[in-house]
Amino acid sequence: MTTFAFLQRLTPRRCVEWFIFGNLSFLALDIGLAHAQNGFREREEWIPVAFSLTAAVLLIPMAVGIRAQWLGYLECIVAASSILVGVMGMVLHLRSAFFIERTLRNLVYSAPFVAPLAYVGVGLLLLLIRMEPAGSSALGSWIVILALGGFVGNFGLALLDHAANAFFHWTEWIPVCSSAFASTFLFIGLIRKDPRFARATAAVLCVQMGVGMAGFGLHVSANVHRSGATWLGRFIYGAPAFAPLLFVNLALLGALGLWADARPETR
Numbered sequence: 001m002t003t004f005a006f007l008q009r010l011t012p013r014r015c016v017e018w019f020i021f022g023n024l025s026f027l028a029l030d031i032g033l034a035h036a037q038n039g040f041r042e043r044e045e046w047i048p049v050a051f052s053l054t055a056a057v058l059l060i061p062m063a064v065g066i067r068a069q070w071l072g073y074l075e076c077i078v079a080a081s082s083i084l085v086g087v088m089g090m091v092l093h094l095r096s097a098f099f100i101e102r103t104l105r106n107l108v109y110s111a112p113f114v115a116p117l118a119y120v121g122v123g124l125l126l127l128l129i130r131m132e133p134a135g136s137s138a139l140g141s142w143i144v145i146l147a148l149g150g151f152v153g154n155f156g157l158a159l160l161d162h163a164a165n166a167f168f169h170w171t172e173w174i175p176v177c178s179s180a181f182a183s184t185f186l187f188i189g190l191i192r193k194d195p196r197f198a199r200a201t202a203a204v205l206c207v208q209m210g211v212g213m214a215g216f217g218l219h220v221s222a223n224v225h226r227s228g229a230t231w232l233g234r235f236i237y238g239a240p241a242f243a244p245l246l247f248v249n250l251a252l253l254g255a256l257g258l259w260a261d262a263r264p265e266t267r
Helices: 003-009 012-036 043-058 060-064 069-095 104-109 117-131 139-163 170-191 195-224 231-237 245-262
Strands: none
Touching (some): 012 043, 012 060, 012 117, 012 245, 043 060, 043 069, 069 117, 117 139, 139 170, 139 245, 170 195, 170 245, 195 231
C-alpha cells in the first residue's frame, strides 16, 4: 500500500485510537518522574505507573488494528479502570494537604489535583469511540467536548503550578491566558457550526501547539541550567519538562474532533 493510499484510508476514529494508546503509554513516564520527586513515598503512587504500563500492553491489539468482540469488552474495562485511577488520584492529591486545611495556600502548594484527571479524559475518550456507533455524526462534537474539558483543566493546572512560583517570570502567564483562549474557541465552536469558524479554531489550536513546544523548551532550559548533582535529579526536582506538552496533546485532540466534524463517518 502506498503512502497516499494509506492516508486516504485514515479516519479520525483510527487516529483517536493511536492517540489513546500513546497517551496511556507516555503517562507511565510522566507520572513516574513526578512521583520520583518524593521517592514514591506512598505505595499508592505506584498505581498509575503500573496501570499505564498494563493498559498499554492490553491496548496493543487496538493500536495495530486487531478487531474482536472480546477485545472491545477488554478495552471498555481498561477505559473504566482509567477513569477510576484518575478519580482516586485526584482524591489522594487533594488529601495531601487541602482536605486537612481547606485554604487557597494548601490548594496551590499541595500535589496538583488536576493532573490525575488526564486518566479520566483518556478513559472517557476510549469509551466514546467504543460506544458511539459507526456513522455517528456526533463523534466529532464529543471529541471536541473532551478537548475543551482538557483545556479547562490545563488552565487550572497552569494557574496553580505557576502560582506556586509566584509567577516569577512573565512568560508563566502565557499558558494560563492561552488555555482560556483555546477553551473559549472550542466552546463557541460547539455552538456555532460554521466552516469558517472551524478554520479559525484550527488556527488557534496550531498556536496552542506552539505554546506547548515553547514551554517545553523553557522548562528543559531551566532544568539544564539548574544546579543539581545529576541530570536526572535536575529534571525530577526542577520544572516538569513534559507538562507544557499537554498543550500539544490537547490541540491534537481538538484537531481530531474538528476533522471528525468535517468528515462524518460512513457506515
